[in-house]
Amino acid sequence: MRSFEPLPADIVATKLGATLFTPDQVPNLEPEQIVVLLASDEWSGAIISDRPLWIVYNPHHAATRYESNLMHEIAHVLLAHKPVGFDPVTGRPKRKQNNEDETTYLGGCFQIPKRGLLWATQQKMLLPQIAVHFGASEAMVQFRSNVTNVPVKCL
Ligand SMILES: [Zn+2]
Known part of the structure; x- marks a missing residue:
């Protein structure tokens, strides 16, 4: 996959x-x-x-x-x-x-693998959309953004 x-x-x-x-x-x-x-x-x-x-x-x-x-x-x-x-x-x-x-x-x-998070930000997905895409909580997206240094926009 x-x-x-x-x-x-x-x-x-x-x-x-x-x-x-x-x-x-x-x-x-x-x-x-x-x-x-x-x-x-x-x-x-x-x-x-x-x-x-x-x-x-x-x-x-x-x-x-x-x-x-x-x-x-x-x-x-x-x-x-x-x-x-x-x-x-x-x-x-x-x-x-x-x-x-x-x-x-x-x-x-x-x-949410780091590469998956990078892909999502390249698709211009916002934090809530990334959460829905991966079936994750918004808190999990924020956590993964913090630990991977991949910035995620909320708005
Ligand atoms: Zn445990």
């Missing part, structure tokens, strides 16, 4: 053989954990098994956030981070900060 083509996270997840779950679909999750996870906005997703690859995601997030959430989890897989499971106290997925930073960066690259 070309760098300017949008890459839906679902397609990558399918290629990786991932099964995606909402919390209530996860086998053997405690009912209390399901309640906590469904009520909370403070988590996005987690890898709960690497073989087979199982990813749980927060079903209450917007479509653009679903894309970045899922790309983030896919980046964990490609960077070979170990699944961390759930914190038994909070019921939320556990995390290691340096892994998270690497993953957030790589997930953004998948959503």
